[in-house]
Amino acid sequence: DAGVTQSPTHLIKTRGQQVTLRCSPISGHKSVSWYQQVLGQGPQFIFQYYEKEERGRGNFPDRFSARQFPNYSSELNVNALLLGDSALYLCASSLVAAGKGEQYFGPGTRLTVT
Amino acid sequence: KNEVEQSPQNLTAQEGEFITINCSYSVGISALHWLQQHPGGGIVSLFMLSSGKKKHGRLIATINIQEKHSSLHITASHPRDSAVYICAVAYSGGGADGLTFGKGTHLIIQP
Numbered sequence: 001d002a003g004v005t006q007s008p009t010h011l012i013k014t015r016g017q018q019v020t021l022r023c024s025p026i027s028g029h030k031s032v033s034w035y036q037q038v039l040g041q042g043p044q045f046i047f048q049y050y051e052k053e054e055r056g057r058g059n060f061p062d063r064f065s066a067r068q069f070p071n072y073s074s075e076l077n078v079n080a081l082l083l084g085d086s087a088l089y090l091c092a093s094s095l096v097a098a099g100k101g102e103q104y105f106g107p108g109t110r111l112t113v114t
Numbered sequence: 115k116n117e118v119e120q121s122p123q124n125l126t127a128q129e130g131e132f133i134t135i136n137c138s139y140s141v142g143i144s145a146l147h148w149l150q151q152h153p154g155g156g157i158v159s160l161f162m163l164s165s166g167k168k169k170h171g172r173l174i175a176t177i178n179i180q181e182k183h184s185s186l187h188i189t190a191s192h193p194r195d196s197a198v199y200i201c202a203v204a205y206s207g208g209g210a211d212g213l214t215f216g217k218g219t220h221l222i223i224q225p
Contacts, residue, residue, distance in 0.1 A: 037155070042200055044116075044217035054210055076150045088155045100144065101206070103213070105157035 003024070004093050004106035013081050013114045021076040025093030026109045029082055031055075032074040033103065035090040039058055043090055050097045078111075086113045120201050120216035130223055133188040135219045137201030140182065148175050148186050148214060149200040157200070160186070192221045 005024045013019050025032050031050040035043035045058035048060045049068035072093075078085055088110050090104040121136045134221050137146070147172040148160040163184065168175050172191075177184040188195055197218050202213040 042202075042217045043157075043213075045212035045214065048212045058212065071146070082184075090155070090157065092157075101161045102159050103147065104159065105149075108157075110153040110155070 007104040010110045018079045023074045023091030029093035031094045033092045034076045037088040082114045118216040124218045126222045135186045137184045143203040144206045145204045146204040151198040158160040193223045196222050
């Protein structure tokens with residue numbers, strides 16, 4: 001079975017631009033969580049979606065938004081990019097709501113904002 | 115707010131040594147995860163614990179709920195174990211906030 005996939009792998013954007021990151025969970029998984037990992041730090045929780053509804057949101061500004069589609073894939077959108085948004089963005093899927101079950105991580109999307 | 119503290123931050127050991135990485139947290143949790151991250155970013159889930167002890171190959175994870183502490187042990191360490199090991203917890207009461215992560219322990223095993 002395919003694992004969690006994310007696209008694109010790498011991305012370079014300019015300050016002020018908008019970016020969309022994509023995640024496909026493992027087949028049968030209904031929960032998708034998004035995390036931001038700045039170099040040298042542990043990941044920080046951004047969003048959790050379960051059964052296409054937002055179930056949790058971390059301490060991130062409204063420039064960050066996400067959604068989950070009927071096939072349980074998900075997109076993370078970031079508007080008005082800042083240099084500080086440069087990070088590895090990780091998606092994780094699980095069978096049940098995040099925190100209650102084992103999470104499977106994708107390879108991440110490395111975003112560089114110049 | 116729950117904070118997750120890991121120690122040590124960095125650890126260099128010789129091949130074959132017994133390795134212990136510690137994780138402590140401050141409030142009630144529903145589960146604790148140990149994760150492994152290799153250079154390049156990919157994260158692999160090693161264990162999910164809510165009580166007691168789990169073993170997988172040379173890896174052992176324990177958790178003490180009363181003391182709010184968990185340890186990850188690696189027996190007969192090997193250079194391929196070199197990676198960042200991250201502890202993450204899920205709050206009690208729904209898990210809607212996802213996981214809260216420690217900063218990680220950077221482990222280097224020298225041959």
